[in-house]
Amino acid sequence: xxxxxxxxxxxxxxxxxFSAAVxxxxxxxxxxxxxxxxxxxxxxxxxxxxxxxxxxxxxxxxVTNQLGRDQRIxxxxxxxxxxxxxxxxxxxxxxxxxxxQGEEELRALxxxxxxxxxxxxxYQKLMGEMRARGFNVVEExxxxxxxxxxxxxxxxx
Amino acid sequence: MPQREFExxxxxxxxxxxxxxxxxxRACLEAVKLFEQIVGEMKSQQQTSEFFEPEEHVQxxxxxxx
Numbered sequence: 001x002x003x004x005x006x007x008x009x010x011x012x013x014x015x016x017x018f019s020a021a022v023x024x025x026x027x028x029x030x031x032x033x034x035x036x037x038x039x040x041x042x043x044x045x046x047x048x049x050x051x052x053x054x055x056x057x058x059x060x061x062x063v064t065n066q067l068g069r070d071q072r073i074x075x076x077x078x079x080x081x082x083x084x085x086x087x088x089x090x091x092x093x094x095x096x097x098x099x100x101q102g103e104e105e106l107r108a109l110x111x112x113x114x115x116x117x118x119x120x121x122x123y124q125k126l127m128g129e130m131r132a133r134g135f136n137v138v139e140e141x142x143x144x145x146x147x148x149x150x151x152x153x154x155x156x157x
Numbered sequence: 158m159p160q161r162e163f164e165x166x167x168x169x170x171x172x173x174x175x176x177x178x179x180x181x182x183r184a185c186l187e188a189v190k191l192f193e194q195i196v197g198e199m200k201s202q203q204q205t206s207e208f209f210e211p212e213e214h215v216q217x218x219x220x221x222x223x
Binding site: 002003004005006007008009010011059115118119121122125126129135145146147148150151152153154155156 | 159160161162163164165166167168169170171172173174175176177178179180181185186189192193195196197198199200201202203204205
């Protein structure tokens with residue numbers, strides 16, 4: 001072994017890459033994707049009775065063009081809806097809304113999902129970059145603690 | 158061709174633990190740098206005994222014929 005290091009992720013993504021990570025993370029946690037029309041069509045009455053918590057993904061920047069500023073994606077599970085979007089500063093943010101849950105529970109659900117989004121973003125980016133460089137993934141497994149373990153080989157000239 | 162091996166663990170929050178194997182000397186720093194560019198910020202780094210072994214050199218023999 002030559003070196004061991006720990007890297008903290010920085011999410012700098014265009015909207016398509018970010019939303020792909022949201023879809024992968026949400027699906028793995030049992031959420032369903034809500035169509036754009038549905039996410040915008042929830043009634044004002046329902047919103048009044050619901051609690052909501054807003055969170056942001058640290059060390060993130062969603063790169064978008066002028067046309068993509070209003071892009072958002074919503075996912076739902078057991079009456080909780082999580083809407084991901086890009087805030088005014090360009091950070092990835094999420095709004096967690098539910099009718100039967102307190103703020104602490106909504107915050108915990110949002111943090112669980114946002115962590116999983118970052119993990120999926122890192123996984124997808126690593127896999128893409130390694131494939132592009134001719135690295136071979138020889139082992140891949142998901143541990144009980146939901147960490148993803150990869151073994152990668154590369155032969156250099 | 159030397160074989161390089163990387164053991165990568167992506168934690169549930171996206172932190173990456175990277176074990177780089179098969180390098181001798183400072184060549185492994187270049188590999189670490191690549192992953193740093195892909196993933197993000199370096200939080201900690203530790204070199205193992207193999208890091209301090211003599212660096213690899215590739216020798217080319219060129220026959221000049223006139």
